[in-house]
Amino acid sequence: MGKTLDWNAAALAVKTLTAAWQADAPGGAVIGFDANGIRFAQAGGLENLATRSPFTCRSVVRYASVTKHAFAAMVLSHPDAIGLEDPLGRHLPELREPLASVTVGQALDMSGGLPDTRECLTLLGLSVFTETRAPALFDYLCRQTRLNYAAGTEVSYSNTGYRLVEAALARKGLLFHAFIRAAGWQAQAVLDAPEGWNDPVEGLMPGYWHDGTGWQLSAAGLHISASGSMTGSAESLMHWLQALMAGEGRFSGLLERLSQPRRLADGRTTGYGLGLRQTWLGDRTFIGHGGSHPGYKTYFLLDPEAGTGFVIVSNREDTNGYKIALEAMAALNGLPLPTASTALVDGLYVTEQGPWWIAVKGSTVTWLDADESVYEDGDGWVNSRSASSPMRLRMEGSAIVGQVGHVPRRFLPADITACANDLSGRWENGEGASFDIEEGVLVMGIGPVRQRMPLQPLGAGRFLFTLKDGPWTKRVCLHRLGDHHVELVLSRARMIEYRRRR
Template sequence: MSETVNWKAARECAAQFAQSWSKGEPGGAVIGFDENGIRFAEAGGVESLSTLAPFTAASVIRYASVTKHAFCALVLAHSDKIGLDDPLGKHLPELQAPLRDVTVGRALDMSGGLPDTRECLSLLGLSVYTETKAGPLLDFLARQTRLNYEAGTEISYSNTGYRLVEAALERRGVFFRDYVREVGAQTGAVLDAPDVWNDPVIGLVPGYWLDGERWQLSAAGLHISASGSMTGSGESLAKWLIGLLGDKEPFEGILQQLSAARPLADGRISGYGLGLRESLLGNRSFIGHGGSHPGYKSYFLLDPAHKTGFVVVSNREDTNGYKIALESMAALTGETLPRPSQALRDGTYVTESGPWWIKVAGSTVTYLDADETVYEDEGAWVSSRSASSPMRLKMDGEDIVGEVGHAQRRFHPVREQEVPASLSGVWNSSEGARFEIENGRVVMGIGPVRHRMPLHALGNGRFLFTLVDGPWTKRVCINLLSTDRLELVLARARMIEYRRAG
């Protein structure tokens, strides 16, 4: 290693975060490591509000989307059965165009435009707690005939590609759970990958979310899939990643393939690889990924050049693992942290047409319901510095211009206006879902879960309403396509249509 690293400073930084998790609250662990092993582990809080046992590096959590790179490693290991350039329809013939024409590589590198299954269910009125199974979910996806955008033209996070590729591999007799158990054991890690939330997992600690006053136990009904099914401790995740950094069997060449540049259709390079995203710090590039399930957060950040890294695991919803890992890496390397920017004027903005809107509040920019911090960039520009949610924006008079998801956008300030009475009525989807609009409110659900959500007009047939579902708050855009046809739009699902009842 040619450059000096400061493990003492990195540990002190990690300890400050760990100490912020108090003894009577859910907690987490921050682990620093290099190719030779774990250098430190700092932990705080408790792993269970029932037992009040302290959270440790051995506490088992759900890794959520940290799973993705491991699944991509499985895909690469079975190139004889499935190729990155194969269209999904080759392996899942029941899919319809255009989903069937998306390649396996685009399904995994977030450029495929595949609508996220969980967000589709939210737009159909199904709660995070509603139980769903793999077969009916695949049938649902096979009925879809719209992408979020043309494959290869944008980057937008979605879990669906992983679900579909996993289904394709299972038809060839290849199962992800077998892979993580076997390969994990070779690194000394104890890993599992249950695809149902209620499956027992040895040592799994509860996850928690704060409802504003009290900590609540987390739960979810969605069949998880290989987009986020792995479980294990912070210690086990570190051992797995040390194996990747070591570049020896069974991981020889894998990290390089996972992090290789992935071009969009026009040749521009995306910062999102195969289950890994690039993170810039100072003049250096790192790779990592985060994970989020209700009540669980995780993140890891690697420096492949110097074979160091950090793992963050937590059983509380409010943990910002990316911030902890990045600041720990900055302390280790001496690189300067990016500076959040407030150069964009606060307010809500919308494109001339279409469902694309943003809200600016200080250094936070919300795009189609997804929040990102923006940082200082060249000149008047700000950047999210995020490979999975890329933004580069600046003020242009009263407007905001630039790229979001690598797509060019111009956003105009929203002018206050009324919700027209002509929007009122009953709206039905082909999936059997329905909602009503009356007196400027969306009415969704039945009986005691019937919610009335005020609409806010964005102009030119676009309206926002806020849907609260347990730990999640979703800001949904209604985009009127014609007098009797509309779509509901979230960041990860932009194609759920409803028609006015006759």
Template sequence: MTTTMDWTGASKTAGDFVSHWRDDEPGGCVVGFDLSGIRFAHAGGVESLSTLAPFSSRTVARYASLTKHVFCAMVLAHSDVMGLDDPLGEHLPELQSPLRDVTVGQALDMSGGLPDVRECLSLLGLSVYSETKAQPLLDYIARQTRLNFPAGTEVSYSNTGYRLVEAALARKGLRFDDFVQEIAKQVRLPLFAPDVWNDPVVGLAPGYWKSDEGWQLSAAGLHLSASGSLAGSAEALVAWLQCLLKGEHGFTGVLDQLSAPRPLADGRMSEYGLGLRWTHLGKRRFVGHGGSHPGYKSYFLLDPQSGTGFVVLSNREDTNGFKIALESMAALTGLPLPRPAAFLPDGLYVTETGPWWLEIKGSTCSFLDAEDTLYDEGDGWVSSRSASSPVRLRLDGETLAGQVGHAPRRFLPVVPGRDVPPTLDGRWRSEESAEFEIAKGALIMGIGPLRRRMPLTALGNGRYLFTLQDGPWTKRVCLHMLGDDHVELVTSRARMIEYRRDRF
């Protein structure tokens, strides 16, 4: 199939996005490339609000989850040491069932049900700024005895699998940064894989998020792990992606292995591979991934057929890298963009039982507070078109029916105006010694000046929503009654944090 490449149109589309980043704001760049080299590079904004130095394609920023496919390439390179079908417990014997029974492949392809550590910490009351180290985090995971869902039955994003597989390889003397530095030598541009946020990185641009008071410097305390530790420039990322597309430097066929669809337990195939996900435009599909750290956003999208691609790298929280890359690819190929669907009735919906809720606002769907745009698929169906958070729904009377994360779901409209019963009042404690209080229709968490009162919204049948503000992130959490004195706190990435009422 021959496709005419409109680089002029793609460059204009990318440039229009970049033009909105002013020279007194954080910024970013968009780079279009093919196998012969960079076709254009547009940049806007600054890499530092202290120096006001302009952002460029050589500015170093955090790649965040773009790291994942690079780490998976390392796993494939050491298949003699660790296989994708190996259970995690074979390499990390301290893990308990069912976590130990999740395979390496499931841990990397988002079907393992492993709870995301960062989300777990939020539900225990620890801020995004709270500093954590690698071994205590592994010790914490080793104490867990619940998955978000049975391994292989759903697809839902989590970083924990990457942390665990990296730790297992490190015990065998295989360090991720050593692998990264070999790549850096091959592409002849610097790449970095720091362990923690505060590790010095040469030339690293600070990240920013916008509060009500203006732009704020970003920070994070979580040990980074191979789920999102990489940093480098847009040009370095382009050089690596060209290496994958060409199969150079020992990476022949690796892109095909990373992007291959992965099977679920019932034989259905997921379009989230090993750190890469497929995206559809018209009748064609493209492969890429996004990244998000506090104050940083990134995305790349590749057309393996033509050897073309786009890289988006920015140091501002509000960048929609997926939109920029997708519209640039549409302009390049002449393929139609999907149409957002806004015909589902707005409102909150909840399943008859369990903590599963979603909200519709126009063409935006939030499932357990994971937000996606819905697109019109015809015959009344809408879809997120997302391999990492798949949603497919249609209206059936007043009910929204279909699949979320490949799992069948039926959502009923929430009846408004329900009261929060006083029987919830009391002090609640987890086995990790975290605690909160419920009083007068609100959940109260934290101590001293960090004590926060978060009103509860009743969804019916023992489900309640509250909003937790954590630095640049706003999270809605479902409190789900498991018994009179037993609750769980649930977000999309962590669905297993339990508390019991303190009766003493």
């Protein structure tokens, strides 16, 4: 490349961003590396608040969605068993339409429209702590008859495609935990893939989230699936990524295939591949991915051309691994960071029809409960610069226009004067879930976990309410479909319907 890489500048950028990893709190580790090994390593905080042991580059954590590219590697390794163009229904005949016609590739590249299982459970009133098992979850998905959007028309993050493809491979005797242990061993990495939160994993450190007064142990009840089941250390993740970039033996050509741009049904390319997403700095393109479980945050960013990369792992909920990786890569290569933009006017906006809403506050745009930072993109435009949550918008008078998820959208200021009194009553879902609406307040839950959530009007039969669930706070859109028919909408699950009991 001919350009000097400044590892000292990269290390300094990391040190500045990880200053919050104090000796008496959860922490993490960051490794900057190239083909020859570690160029710098930093660790801070504690890996376990009970034992007070310090976090190191060998502390084992949950990688969460960093798992996705590794599972996609398994899929590509078995072309005789499954193909990217195969409809899911070919391998899982129990699936109903339109889910059955989503292809394996669409299920893995975030264009399939498959509703996210965890967010579906949230909209049914089940907590993040509620334990669920793979067979019952699969049966639940087989009962679904709606996608979030038509397959191949949008890019929006969901974990369900990975869950379903994993189930398809398991029927053929191909198990992800066996694959990743063996492939990890060949990469000199100690990796595992437990399916349940409580499954024993050698050396696994607890994760933590802060409730406003102190650190709490994290937990999750959802069967994890290959969308986010991998565990390992910062050091093991580095070795795995080095093997991918070296491309020798079973890893030959794998990174290129995983990161190759995918296409929507109309032929447009997206920045999300198979468990890997593009990141842009200046005129350069890098590849990486992040992961988030309650109490754990992970991220990696690679420059395959130079053979360099950064790994961030953490056992605390508030770590922004993307920011650490981005600023480290920029410092290493002497590239400018994108400039945050406040060109959009703060406020709450909705499309003329449908449950689609955004909230703007400074340089943060919230789309259906998913927060994204936006950056200057010239001529008044702002851009999320995110391959998994693409967004390009600008002001047009009092409206906001542009694209979200590669779909054209026009947002108008919300009508916050509407009334929800005519929604009063008991609302029920076919899965046995229910909630009540009483004088503009939605009431969900039983006994001590019963929540009363005021409905905030958006106009045209749409309302927002805020649901709190352990470390998560969700803003849910209630969208009226008829006098006795509503749907609840989050960014990853847009198809949960309720009907009023008459």
